[in-house]
Amino acid sequence: GQTFYNTARFTLHDLRAKATRQQLKADFETYLDGFSPNVQEILDNFEFRNQIPRLSKADALGALIEKLTAPDINLSPNPVVDTDGTVRHQGLDNHGMGTVFEELIRRFNEENNEEAGEHFTPRDAVTLMANLVFLPIAHQIESGTYLVYDGACGTGGMLTVAEEVLRHIAKEQGKVVSTHLYGQEINGETTAICKADLLLKGEGEAADNIKGGPEYSTLSNDGFPSREFDFMLSNPPYGKSWDTDLQRMGGKKEMQDPRFVIEHAGDPQYSLVTRSSDGQMLFLANKLSKMKQGTKLGSRIAQVHNGSSLFTGSAGQGESNIRRWIMENDWLEAIVALPLNMFYNTGIATYVWVLTNRKPQHRRGKVQLIDASAWCQPLRKNLGKKNCELGEQDIEKICQTFLDFQETEQSKIFDNSAFGYWKVTVERPLRLAVDWSEERQEMFFNACIGAGEAPLADAMQDILDQLGAGPHRDFNGFLDEAKAGMQRRGIKMTAKRKTLLQTRL
Numbered sequence: 001g002q003t004f005y006n007t008a009r010f011t012l013h014d015l016r017a018k019a020t021r022q023q024l025k026a027d028f029e030t031y032l033d034g035f036s037p038n039v040q041e042i043l044d045n046f047e048f049r050n051q052i053p054r055l056s057k058a059d060a061l062g063a064l065i066e067k068l069t070a071p072d073i074n075l076s077p078n079p080v081v082d083t084d085g086t087v088r089h090q091g092l093d094n095h096g097m098g099t100v101f102e103e104l105i106r107r108f109n110e111e112n113n114e115e116a117g118e119h120f121t122p123r124d125a126v127t128l129m130a131n132l133v134f135l136p137i138a139h140q141i142e143s144g145t146y147l148v149y150d151g152a153c154g155t156g157g158m159l160t161v162a163e164e165v166l167r168h169i170a171k172e173q174g175k176v177v178s179t180h181l182y183g184q185e186i187n188g189e190t191t192a193i194c195k196a197d198l199l200l201k202g203e204g205e206a207a208d209n210i211k212g213g214p215e216y217s218t219l220s221n222d223g224f225p226s227r228e229f230d231f232m233l234s235n236p237p238y239g240k241s242w243d244t245d246l247q248r249m250g251g252k253k254e255m256q257d258p259r260f261v262i263e264h265a266g267d268p269q270y271s272l273v274t275r276s277s278d279g280q281m282l283f284l285a286n287k288l289s290k291m292k293q294g295t296k297l298g299s300r301i302a303q304v305h306n307g308s309s310l311f312t313g314s315a316g317q318g319e320s321n322i323r324r325w326i327m328e329n330d331w332l333e334a335i336v337a338l339p340l341n342m343f344y345n346t347g348i349a350t351y352v353w354v355l356t357n358r359k360p361q362h363r364r365g366k367v368q369l370i371d372a373s374a375w376c377q378p379l380r381k382n383l384g385k386k387n388c389e390l391g392e393q394d395i396e397k398i399c400q401t402f403l404d405f406q407e408t409e410q411s412k413i414f415d416n417s418a419f420g421y422w423k424v425t426v427e428r429p430l431r432l433a434v435d436w437s438e439e440r441q442e443m444f445f446n447a448c449i450g451a452g453e454a455p456l457a458d459a460m461q462d463i464l465d466q467l468g469a470g471p472h473r474d475f476n477g478f479l480d481e482a483k484a485g486m487q488r489r490g491i492k493m494t495a496k497r498k499t500l501l502q503t504r505l
Helices: 021-033 037-046 048-057 061-069 094-108 110-118 123-140 157-172 188-200 204-208 243-248 280-288 318-328 392-404 438-450 454-467 475-488 495-504
Strands: 087-089 144-150 177-185 210-212 231-234 261-264 267-271 300-306 332-337 350-356 366-371 377-383 386-389 411-415
Touching: 021 048, 021 061, 037 048, 037 188, 037 204, 048 061, 123 157, 123 231, 123 300, 123 332, 123 350, 123 392, 144 157, 157 177, 157 188, 157 231, 177 188, 177 204, 188 204, 188 210, 204 210, 231 280, 261 318, 267 318, 280 300, 280 318, 280 350, 332 392, 366 392, 438 454, 438 495, 454 475, 454 495, 475 495
Parallel strands: 144 177, 144 231, 177 210, 231 300, 332 366
Antiparallel strands: 261 267, 300 350, 332 350, 366 411, 377 386
């Protein structure tokens, strides 16, 4: 059967001839009701029916339908071809629609633009990630079925590009592969775009494997708890609070999710739970929990992070525990530093982490750091904050550097142990000494006068003349002498005066 259908008695083109506003509104709603259940879900995620009364009241519904059905616009993935075979309008693929969606968000929601980048990852970045996942094992790919997963899939562009790259590489190796795409996305509108794109491509089963909407947050509601995947790629939100998810899961103390509370290093309750202000590392932990264990290829992962994932979290905290877990299992192959201003919503430094549970022999116990921050091409016109892109040669250069696994100016290789450390707190008594030098005298007198404590300065001059210039290495003993001398002069040792003595002497 068809992946989707419409049982209404008329088409969208037929609606253009409707005369009255009310008749057009009623017939348009009937037209929408005629779609199959999977399309109904998409329309619900868009909340499109809520807009129909407003469009009708403004007498704009007819104009909208006219524009959508006009011959000079093509929103389908298929090209419009003239009778002589000339392509009049190119098709609008998933990434093209994603770009349109991103630009609309940027234009009409500037005051909240930091949310925009949650929806869409530029195609050049996705292509790089897909190549970093598939090229290293190109010669090991066999004909068969592979599962691809994105836990923050947005409009689905990363899934579809990964599918294209995998099939292309397999074809070059003389293999025939099929893919099953799986994704999860909290934003209902972007989920709708993802599902619609897959339906239009005839991939109805893949569309059913996209879990989305506010109730499907990847962190608090795993859409695929029993699934393991061959390949996983994501650009999760970074620097964004996941406190709502944390509360749904019972808070840090009550957390029992087996993705985030694991057994490691002899600890049956080893916590990977990060600070609630940033959940990006948990998206990675989610993927690591879904790696295939019983296959030759295992699993390969590529995920975008900002610099926070490299450094945030002290020893024993969630972020540090995740890094330790990764390093002690020898899963991390490489971290690639991308050019600045690569993404639509942020100009900060970003990095692609590449991981696998099937490291080749020559990479075992090692991590490769690649500085690709200068390997890019400028855009003629900025797209939001994105002012550069990775050209084909740039992607090839990065991938070749990864495959060569050699020390160069832009490629450094370290032992896993270079990234580990123990935090040791050493406590010792506070050691203070008093040295009544001329320089210290001047500093002390100026501080006393500035604090309105001139009598203290005079008293200390007399006391230190009697005790000697020092240095006096027993500060507490000196303080007792100073206190006694001040009492003889009728001056009380207040907290303020004690602070002046401690900080200025």
